[in-house]
Amino acid sequence: MQKTLGSGAHAALVALITEKRKAAGLTQDDVAMALGEHQSFVARLESGQRRIDVIEYLTVAQVIGFDPAEALKQLISEAE
Structure with missing residues (x-):
């Protein structure tokens, strides 16, 4: 299995997480x-x-206010 970082x-x-954060203002x-993290945690992400x-993704989605399952479906459909 290839490493995912940088893929x-x-x-x-x-990009999806960043877009959702900005759209939420x-x-x-x-x-x-x-x-409960430093700003640099989000910046590195x-x-x-x-x-x-996965657990971090679900927590970030909850904090930002988007549906994590729907967002992943969108990513998959855009990749096809």
Whole structure:
């Protein structure tokens, strides 16, 4: 299995999270505070320097306010 960090799929997931955050009118600092993390945590995630696991993805989606399943369906349909 190939490493996912830096892959096209990882870049698409990062772009989706960033887009959803901005559409919600939230800053990286807003999301970080809600997660109990530093702003640099969100910055590393959004710059693709950090992998996000499933549980983190679900938590980030909840904080930002989007449906994680629907967002993944959108990513899959765009990749096809």
